[in-house]
Amino acid sequence: MIPTLTWTEEGVRFIDQTRLPLEESYVLASTYDQVAEIIVTMVVRGAPAIGVSAAYGIALGAKHTKAKTTGEFAPEFEKICARLASTRPTAVNLFWAIDRMKALFAKLLSSGTPLVQVQEKILAEAHAMYEEDIAACKTMGAFGGALLPEEGGVLTHCNAGALATCGYGTALGVIRAAVEQGKRIHVYADETRPFLQGARLTAWELMADGIPTTVLCDNMAASLMRAGKIKAAVVGADRIAANGDVANKIGTYNVAILAKEHGIPFYVAAPWSTIDLATPTGEAIPIEERPQVEVTHHAGRQLTPNGVGICNPAFDVTPAKYVTAIITERGVLRAPYADSLREMELVAS
Ligand code: MRU
Numbered sequence: 553m554i555p556t557l558t559w560t561e562e563g564v565r566f567i568d569q570t571r572l573p574l575e576e577s578y579v580l581a582s583t584y585d586q587v588a589e590i591i592v593t594m595v596v597r598g599a600p601a602i603g604v605s606a607a608y609g610i611a612l613g614a615k616h617t618k619a620k621t622t623g624e625f626a627p628e629f630e631k632i633c634a635r636l637a638s639t640r641p642t643a644v645n646l647f648w649a650i651d652r653m654k655a656l657f658a659k660l661l662s663s664g665t666p667l668v669q670v671q672e673k674i675l676a677e678a679h680a681m682y683e684e685d686i687a688a689c690k691t692m693g694a695f696g697g698a699l700l701p702e703e704g705g706v707l708t709h710c711n712a713g714a715l716a717t718c719g720y721g722t723a724l725g726v727i728r729a730a731v732e733q734g735k736r737i738h739v740y741a742d743e744t745r746p747f748l749q750g751a752r753l754t755a756w757e758l759m760a761d762g763i764p765t766t767v768l769c770d771n772m773a774a775s776l777m778r779a780g781k782i783k784a785a786v787v788g789a790d791r792i793a794a795n796g797d798v799a800n801k802i803g804t805y806n807v808a809i810l811a812k813e814h815g816i817p818f819y820v821a822a823p824w825s826t827i828d829l830a831t832p833t834g835e836a837i838p839i840e841e842r843p844q845v846e847v848t849h850h851a852g853r854q855l856t857p858n859g860v861g862i863c864n865p866a867f868d869v870t871p872a873k874y875v876t877a878i879i880t881e882r883g884v885l886r887a888p889y890a891d892s893l894r895e896m897e898l899v900a901s
Pocket of ligand 1: 597598599600643709710711712713716717721722723749787788789790800801802866
């Protein structure tokens with residue numbers, strides 16, 4: 553399994569996703585602030601991986617505190633959470649993980665738990681999130697793999713794979729499971745401008761698994777769909793609103809519209825930690841604007857004329873009406889999503 557992030561005695565070890573596929577190198581974060589920087593610079597990226605990274609960042613902050621008691625540590629705990637929460641605004645898994653740690657800490661503080669035990673319990677919670685994430689991906693894979701065709705092309709956008717999670721992946725987990733079920737899938741990976749998660753990361757991890765993969769420039773999908781080469785599309789998500797609107801990597805919306813026009817199913821695979829029932833529709837999802845240099849430059853080389861206008865929204869929102877099904881570890885949801893999401897939440901709680 554690809555070691556996206558690993559807890560070690562020295563800190564959290566991340567595979568450096570900015571250097572893949574040409575270089576497989578690792579970065580060690582030994583402070584929570586370094587974890588925050590690693591999230592901002594996208595050494596680690598992908599909604600579930602960001603959430604678990606933040607949880608380990610909090611564990612590092614707790615480990616290295618100079619406070620002597622849990623009460624003394626409380627204001628520092630808030631500061632650590634605020635720093636990690638400031639890194640990337642769209643992936644709700646980040647806030648889900650931080651809120652889960654806050655709830656745990658509040659319980660430990662109010663019960664007078666000694667600091668050394670608080671440190672242990674925070675780390676244990678981060679480990680639990682890590683394990684739960686892999687298990688959720690495997691379950692999603694089993695549900696979603698069954699939806700994919702017996703054979704043919706499956707389009708994916710960005711990287712919703714092992715590298716975006718603690719292992720196995722969401723959209724790529726669905727594809728992996730379909731292949732494990734004996735389906736003959738050929739993956740079409742959108743290159744995913746400007747950060748090239750598809751061309752660099754999806755292609756790298758699928759090739760490592762021996763899954764046939766073709767990289768497409770972002771403007772090629774329509775033509776391939778028309779030619780009958782794509783039988784389904786499956787993507788991940790950074791946040792799914794209560795009505796089923798899906799925020800995911802910029803360009804996902806284009807894929808969804810094209811899929812609908814060509815009568816191709818468009819699936820979204822995401823763990824329940826990506827579902828945000830407190831956000832009513834996609835309109836209310838904050839969309840991260842990334843630095844202009846990601847668009848103006850590639851590998852240090854300038855592509856655009858000085859002074860030209862640039863926009864770089866990292867995500868877009870696909871309205872629920874384009875989504876054929878949402879695949880989660882709790883099951884496969886169908887429209888109307890306002891009802892199916894709410895019912896699934898009630899059943900689970
Ligand atoms: O900007 P990124 O690379 O963090 O964006 C990642 C995506 O958009 C993924 O599709 C999403 O986080 C789901 S990952 C399982």
